Each structure stands twice: as C-alpha cells, then as structure tokens.
Amino acid sequence: MTANNREIVVRAEGLVKKFNDFRAVDGLDLTIERGMIYGFLGPNGSGKTTAIRMLTGLLTPSEGTVEVLGLAIPKDAETLKYKIGYMTQTFSLYGDLTVLENLDFMATIYGLGRKKRKQRIAEVMERYQLSDLKNRFAGKMSGGQRQRLALATAVLHEPQLLFLDEPTSAVDPESRRHFWEELFDLVEGGTSIIVTTHFMDEAERCHKIAILEAGQKRADGAPKELMAALxxxxxxxxxxxxxxxxxxxxxxxxxxxxxxxxxxxxxxxxxxxxxxxxxxxxxxxxxxxxxxxxxxxxxxxxxxxxxxxxxx
Ligand SMILES: Nc1ncnc2c1ncn2[C@@H]1O[C@H](COP(=O)(O)OP(=O)(O)OP(=O)(O)O)[C@@H](O)[C@H]1O
Missing domain, CATH: 3.30.70.100 (Alpha-Beta Plaits)
Known part of the structure; x- marks a missing residue:
C-alpha cells in the first residue's frame, strides 16, 4: 500500500461507532503514512479515544472499514496486537508491581523469549531512565516516572506502530518536552506514532493532524498547511x-x-x-x-x- 511512494499504516473509510443511538465516531476517513507522528486533536468527547480503540482492534466498528499495517481490522486484530503498542490515558500499569515486574509481565504477554526479554528490558530501562527505579512500585512513582514506564512497556516488543492516548496530560511541561524528544527518536528508528491530545503546542509538533469534533473530522493536514489555509x-x-x-x-x-x-x-x-x-x-x-x-x-x-x- 503506498501513496506518493510512502507506505500507508492506517487506512479507514466511513468509520462509525455507535453506542445505542449515539454516534461517538461518525464517518471518519483516515490515511496515515508510515514514519510520522499523526495527531488527533479535539475537545473532550470528540471521539479520539473511541477512534483509537477501533484502530487498535479493541473495539468493533459499527460501520466502515479499517486496515492497519495491511491487516483488516477487527478480523486480524490478534495478529495486529503483536505489531502495535498502545499507551492508554490511565497508563495501564500494575501499581502493586515494581518497575521490573511490570516490564517482565508485559514482555511475557508480548511473547518475548527469555533472552530477548532480558535484553529488551535492560534496553528500555536504560533508555527511559528507569534503571535506578527498577524496584519501585509503579503505584509509588511520580506522574513523569509512570509515563516513562508506560512508554517503556508500550515499546518493549518494538512495535511498528505506537498509539498514545493523551500521554502527557498528567505530567509537567519539562517531562512533556522530554517525552516528545523520545517520540522523535522512536520515529527516527522507524516507528509510526498516532497520538491524541488537547494541547495545541503538542499538536504543532505532529507531522500531520486531524481535528475532530462530535466524532467527525473537521480538518486534516500538516499544522503549517492548516495555518496557511485558515x-x-x-x-x-x-x-x-x-x-x-x-x-x-x-x-x-x-x-x-x-x-x-x-x-x-x-x-x-x-x-x-x-x-x-x-x-x-x-x-x-x-x-x-x-x-x-x-x-x-x-x-x-x-x-x-x-x-x-x-x-x-
Ligand atoms: N462505552 C461507551 N458507552 C457509551 N458512550 C460512550 C462509550 N465510550 C465513549 N462514549 C461516549 O462517546 C463520546 C466520545 O468519547 P471518547 O472517549 O472517544 O472522546 P475523547 O475525544 O477521547 O474525549 P476525552 O478527550 O475526554 O478523552 C463521549 O460522548 C463518550 O461519553
């Protein structure tokens, strides 16, 4: 799948999610290219999380078609699970497990073999400054530390595509800046990233964004292009x-x-x-x-x- 010679990692057409009669996502079309940070920007309740959950295969669309990394979703969701990382708003970590135990547990879920598991845990602990915290309970960590651990667990299995749902809402501005540098390092290493945010400064850092309101896309493109076409x-x-x-x-x-x-x-x-x-x-x-x-x-x-x- 290519467009302008760039591979497409997500293609969605007419995506709808209904909760009873309410359309949380209402006819979303998306084409997201590999190697970029793509942002969903929208007010509370605009459907960002619901859209991400459908793209990850966790939620079944009511209507429309979705293809992620060339896999038809939800049919191939099980295969997709091993190729993507997902960092939820609540950083689904186990508060009563230590940093090391959280990483080990997730590495097992992702099916990494013993040797690979050890190697990747050491790598991400080093990369995300978690080595000194390895015996700390996740529940006793600061917002910024928890965020680093959540990112480390989401990339343990070296996913091609990373979904981040409001990853910086619980952290201070310095941690946010640092976190975005980490994201650009991941992109340099070949990862594609889809991120939701309320923050304009974060949206401006994305290569491309979609502005959502009431489950519909109101605009999309590179931030600079959107500003020029205001x-x-x-x-x-x-x-x-x-x-x-x-x-x-x-x-x-x-x-x-x-x-x-x-x-x-x-x-x-x-x-x-x-x-x-x-x-x-x-x-x-x-x-x-x-x-x-x-x-x-x-x-x-x-x-x-x-x-x-x-x-x-
Ligand atoms: N399981 C559900 N059952 C019923 N309504 C739901 C469900 N999940 C989400 N909704 C509704 O769908 C709409 C979109 O929610 P969603 O969480 O996708 O928005 P969001 O843009 O991610 O918001 P936020 O920025 O607050 O996280 C909201 O009105 C929400 O109440």
Missing part, C-alpha cells in the same frame, strides 16, 4: 474594555471568533475582508483601543475556526 486573518486588540469589545464583536458579520489572551483580544476576521485592521478600527466597539494589529495565525486559530469553539 480562511481568516488574525488581529489582536489591546484596550481597557476587552470584555465589552468581545461581546460587541461576536456575532457581527465578518468576525469568526474572538478570545481573550491575557491583556489582548485575539479576533479572527474572515479573509475576504481586504483590510482587517481598518475593518476593526471602523467598528464603534474598538474606539479607545490602544493597539489593533495583525498577527500570525497559530494552530489554536485553526482549531477555533474548524470547530464550534469561540463562536459562543
């Missing part, structure tokens, strides 16, 4: 009465969103308005504003325009 110009306003300005602007023609960031109001103006700064200066609401200036779009602007955020 369909809006971004203008920031500084004034004393930003809350009033925001209320006044929201809902008026040409304004796609307005959100306060500290002492500034960030306004998305439809890009068919030729001079967005002049357009805003002409509005009576902005009388008395000290600054009205155009700024560069970021991924949050893409998120806001792609989803319903910021329109309320």
């Amino acid at each position: 369909g809006a110009n971004v203008v920031e306003i500084e004034a004393r009465n930003l809350r009033d300005i925001r209320r006044g602007l929201l809902g008026s023609d040409g304004i796609m969103a307005a959100a306060q960031l500290g002492a500034r109001l960030r306004v998305l103006v439809r890009d068919d308005i030729a001079d967005p700064e002049a357009f805003l200066k002409d509005k009576p609401e902005t009388d008395g504003a000290s600054v009205i200036e155009r700024v560069r779009p970021n991924l949050e602007d893409v998120f806001v325009t792609a989803t319903g955020e910021g329109r309320q």
Whole structure:
C-alpha cells in the first residue's frame, strides 16, 4: 500500500461507532503514512479515544472499514496486537508491581523469549531512565516516572506502530518536552506514532493532524498547511474594555471568533475582508483601543475556526 511512494499504516473509510443511538465516531476517513507522528486533536468527547480503540482492534466498528499495517481490522486484530503498542490515558500499569515486574509481565504477554526479554528490558530501562527505579512500585512513582514506564512497556516488543492516548496530560511541561524528544527518536528508528491530545503546542509538533469534533473530522493536514489555509486573518486588540469589545464583536458579520489572551483580544476576521485592521478600527466597539494589529495565525486559530469553539 503506498501513496506518493510512502507506505500507508492506517487506512479507514466511513468509520462509525455507535453506542445505542449515539454516534461517538461518525464517518471518519483516515490515511496515515508510515514514519510520522499523526495527531488527533479535539475537545473532550470528540471521539479520539473511541477512534483509537477501533484502530487498535479493541473495539468493533459499527460501520466502515479499517486496515492497519495491511491487516483488516477487527478480523486480524490478534495478529495486529503483536505489531502495535498502545499507551492508554490511565497508563495501564500494575501499581502493586515494581518497575521490573511490570516490564517482565508485559514482555511475557508480548511473547518475548527469555533472552530477548532480558535484553529488551535492560534496553528500555536504560533508555527511559528507569534503571535506578527498577524496584519501585509503579503505584509509588511520580506522574513523569509512570509515563516513562508506560512508554517503556508500550515499546518493549518494538512495535511498528505506537498509539498514545493523551500521554502527557498528567505530567509537567519539562517531562512533556522530554517525552516528545523520545517520540522523535522512536520515529527516527522507524516507528509510526498516532497520538491524541488537547494541547495545541503538542499538536504543532505532529507531522500531520486531524481535528475532530462530535466524532467527525473537521480538518486534516500538516499544522503549517492548516495555518496557511485558515480562511481568516488574525488581529489582536489591546484596550481597557476587552470584555465589552468581545461581546460587541461576536456575532457581527465578518468576525469568526474572538478570545481573550491575557491583556489582548485575539479576533479572527474572515479573509475576504481586504483590510482587517481598518475593518476593526471602523467598528464603534474598538474606539479607545490602544493597539489593533495583525498577527500570525497559530494552530489554536485553526482549531477555533474548524470547530464550534469561540463562536459562543
Ligand atoms: N462505552 C461507551 N458507552 C457509551 N458512550 C460512550 C462509550 N465510550 C465513549 N462514549 C461516549 O462517546 C463520546 C466520545 O468519547 P471518547 O472517549 O472517544 O472522546 P475523547 O475525544 O477521547 O474525549 P476525552 O478527550 O475526554 O478523552 C463521549 O460522548 C463518550 O461519553
């Protein structure tokens, strides 16, 4: 399977998951190439975890087709299990087992032979700075340490494809940065990664992202391409009465969103308005504003325009 000579690791068409009448995932099409970090970005409840669970073969789709690493899912889910790693939101570790015991247990589940098991456990302990913690109970570790152990267990069997469900929500910014460096090392070594996140800065690190809302894909592509194709110009306003300005602007023609960031109001103006700064200066609401200036779009602007955020 190739597209533009790059191998495809995930292909999903018309993927639907219904819980009774509720469509948690609602007609998702995905094409994910090998050797990249692909992000699912979306608000709570947008279907990210449900989509990942279907791609890993843990949940049976209600409709649609899925192929992962060339295997038809869910039919070949058992074979797929040995080729993928999955790090869940809750880092499914055993709190009353030590680091070493957790790794040993998972290595057995993955069916690694005795020699390979020893070798890989030593490698991942070294790689993820777990050697000094090997006798620590997982339940007694910090968020960052648990995250490193969860990643170590997910890659023990050297999976071709790694799924990470909000891997950094429980850790501090430094651990997050470090974790992302580890992910890029894995990609360099040939692993493809699919990651869900709420964080814009994390989404910006992905090679490509899909923005999900209400189980549907609202946009996808490289973060830079999405920012370039925003369909809006971004203008920031500084004034004393930003809350009033925001209320006044929201809902008026040409304004796609307005959100306060500290002492500034960030306004998305439809890009068919030729001079967005002049357009805003002409509005009576902005009388008395000290600054009205155009700024560069970021991924949050893409998120806001792609989803319903910021329109309320
Ligand atoms: N087993 C289930 N039974 C019924 N509803 C479910 C089930 N699993 C998920 N849902 C619902 O499906 C929707 C999507 O949930 P999902 O966990 O996939 O979202 P998410 O984008 O991963 O959210 P979060 O960012 O909060 O983890 C939610 O409304 C959730 O309540």
